Amino acid sequence: MKQSGILYLSAKDVENSGLSMIEIISSVEDILKEKYFKRIEMPPKPGIHPRSDAFIHAMPAFIPRMDIAGIKWIAGYLQNPEKGLPYISGILVLNDPETGLPISVMDASWITAKRTAAITALSAKHLARKDLESIGIVGCGVQARSHLEALSVIFKGIKKVRAYDIVKEKLFLYADYVRSNFNYDVIESTDPKEAICGSDIIITATPILSKPKPIAKFEWVKKGSLVCPIEFDSYWDSNTFSKPDRLFTDDVMQLKYYKKIGRFKAIKRIHGELSEIIMGVKKGRINEAHRITVVNLGLALVDVAVASQIYEKAVKKNLGVLLPY
Ligand SMILES: NC(=O)c1ccc[n+]([C@@H]2O[C@H](COP(=O)([O-])OP(=O)(O)OC[C@H]3O[C@@H](n4cnc5c(N)ncnc54)[C@H](O)[C@@H]3O)[C@@H](O)[C@H]2O)c1
Incomplete structure (x- = not known):
C-alpha cells in the first residue's frame, strides 16, 4: 500500500x-x-x-x-x-x-516499548518455567508497563509483581498502574534485592549507562528463574553473564559486536539465539532448576x-x- x-x-x-x-x-x-x-x-x-x-x-x-x-x-x-x-x-x-x-x-x-516487551515475552515462553507466577521489575518506567502487558498475554498464572524503582513516586505510580490494569498482587519493594529474590522472572529496565554500575547480584536470583536485563549490562554484576546455566540472546552477531566494543565482557558462552529456539533447532529451558539469562539488545x-x-x-x-x- x-x-x-x-x-x-x-x-x-x-x-x-x-x-x-x-x-x-x-x-x-x-x-x-x-x-x-x-x-x-x-x-x-x-x-x-x-x-x-x-x-x-x-x-x-x-x-x-x-x-x-x-x-x-x-x-x-x-x-x-x-x-x-x-x-x-x-x-x-x-x-x-x-x-x-x-x-x-x-x-x-x-x-519500542511494545516490541521490546514482546521479545521478552517470547523469550520467557521458551526460557521461563511454565508455572511462572511472580515477576520482579526493577525500573518502573515505560518498559515496565509494556512488559507486564506482554507477559500477561503468554502467562495466565501470574499472581505477584515485586517492583522497585529508585524514585519512590515512580514506584507508587507503577503499583497503581498494576492494580488498576491487572489482577495481580503488587509488592512495593524497598530495595532491588527484595524485588529480585523469589521472582520467577526478573526484568531490569533501568537506564543504559556508558559505565555500568552493577547493583543487582546474580546470587539473589533463585533457582529456576529467568533474568532479562534490557538495560544491556548496566545493572547486573558480572556473574549474571558468566555464571548462568544457560545464556541466550536475540542476536548473536549484535552481542558479539557489543562485546568487541567493551560491553558484556563477562559473557563466556552464548548458548543460542531466540530464533533458533523458536525453530526448534536449540532447546531453551532443559532443567527446571536452571538460572537463565537472556540478553535481548533489540532488533531493527x-x-x-x-x-x-x-x-x-x-x-x-x-x-x-x-x-x-
Ligand atoms: N534492549 C532493548 O531492546 C531495549 C529497548 C528499549 C529500551 N531499552 C532500555 O530499557 C530501559 C528502560 O527504558 P524505559 O523507556 O522504560 O525508561 P524509563 O525512563 O521510562 O524508565 C526507567 C526507570 O528506571 C528508574 N531507575 C533509574 N535508575 C534506577 C536504579 N538505579 N534503580 C532502580 N530504578 C532506576 C527510573 O526512575 C525510571 O522509572 C532503558 O535502559 C532503555 O534503553 C532496551
Missing part, C-alpha cells in the same frame, strides 16, 4: 492504529523465523553518544518476504526525565524497497515489521498527515 507522499504518524496516531500486543508477539515470532533462515538484512546498530549516558542508535532492516525496508533512529538520554522529557524518543522511517522513497515517518517510542527487524503493520492500519483508518515529497 503506497502513497504519493510521506505519511507522518504522531505517537497518538501510532497508538490509535490499534495494533494489539497479541498481533505484535505473533509478528515477532514470524520475523524471527525469517532471521533464522538469514532471509533478512540487518547490520549491527551503530550509535553516536552526544552526551555522557546518552545514545542515538541507527537501526536499519530489510525483510524481503514482506518486502519492507526502514530504519529506526532512537535516542536514550539519562537526564531527560529530570527535564520532563521521555528517556527514550525517536522516529522510524519506512521506505518503498522498489524505489527507496520514504513512504512514512512515524514516532518510534510506542513501537522487529521495529520495521511492526511499523509496517501500523502503517497499513493507519492508511485504512485515514490516520496521520500526508506530507508532500
Whole structure:
C-alpha cells in the first residue's frame, strides 16, 4: 500500500492504529523465523553518544518476504526525565524497497516499548518455567508497563509483581498502574534485592549507562528463574553473564559486536539465539532448576515489521498527515 507522499504518524496516531500486543508477539515470532533462515538484512546498530549516558542508535532492516525496508533512529538520554522529557524518543522511517522513497515517518517510542516487551515475552515462553507466577521489575518506567502487558498475554498464572524503582513516586505510580490494569498482587519493594529474590522472572529496565554500575547480584536470583536485563549490562554484576546455566540472546552477531566494543565482557558462552529456539533447532529451558539469562539488545527487524503493520492500519483508518515529497 503506497502513497504519493510521506505519511507522518504522531505517537497518538501510532497508538490509535490499534495494533494489539497479541498481533505484535505473533509478528515477532514470524520475523524471527525469517532471521533464522538469514532471509533478512540487518547490520549491527551503530550509535553516536552526544552526551555522557546518552545514545542515538541507527537501526536499519530489510525483510524481503514482506518486502519492507526502514530504519529506526532512537535516542536514550539519562537526564531527560529530570527535564520532563521521555528517556527514550525517536522516529522510524519506512521506505518503498522498489524505489527507496520514504513512504512514512512515524514516532518510534510506542513501537519500542511494545516490541521490546514482546521479545521478552517470547523469550520467557521458551526460557521461563511454565508455572511462572511472580515477576520482579526493577525500573518502573515505560518498559515496565509494556512488559507486564506482554507477559500477561503468554502467562495466565501470574499472581505477584515485586517492583522497585529508585524514585519512590515512580514506584507508587507503577503499583497503581498494576492494580488498576491487572489482577495481580503488587509488592512495593524497598530495595532491588527484595524485588529480585523469589521472582520467577526478573526484568531490569533501568537506564543504559556508558559505565555500568552493577547493583543487582546474580546470587539473589533463585533457582529456576529467568533474568532479562534490557538495560544491556548496566545493572547486573558480572556473574549474571558468566555464571548462568544457560545464556541466550536475540542476536548473536549484535552481542558479539557489543562485546568487541567493551560491553558484556563477562559473557563466556552464548548458548543460542531466540530464533533458533523458536525453530526448534536449540532447546531453551532443559532443567527446571536452571538460572537463565537472556540478553535481548533489540532488533531493527522487529521495529520495521511492526511499523509496517501500523502503517497499513493507519492508511485504512485515514490516520496521520500526508506530507508532500
Ligand atoms: N534492549 C532493548 O531492546 C531495549 C529497548 C528499549 C529500551 N531499552 C532500555 O530499557 C530501559 C528502560 O527504558 P524505559 O523507556 O522504560 O525508561 P524509563 O525512563 O521510562 O524508565 C526507567 C526507570 O528506571 C528508574 N531507575 C533509574 N535508575 C534506577 C536504579 N538505579 N534503580 C532502580 N530504578 C532506576 C527510573 O526512575 C525510571 O522509572 C532503558 O535502559 C532503555 O534503553 C532496551
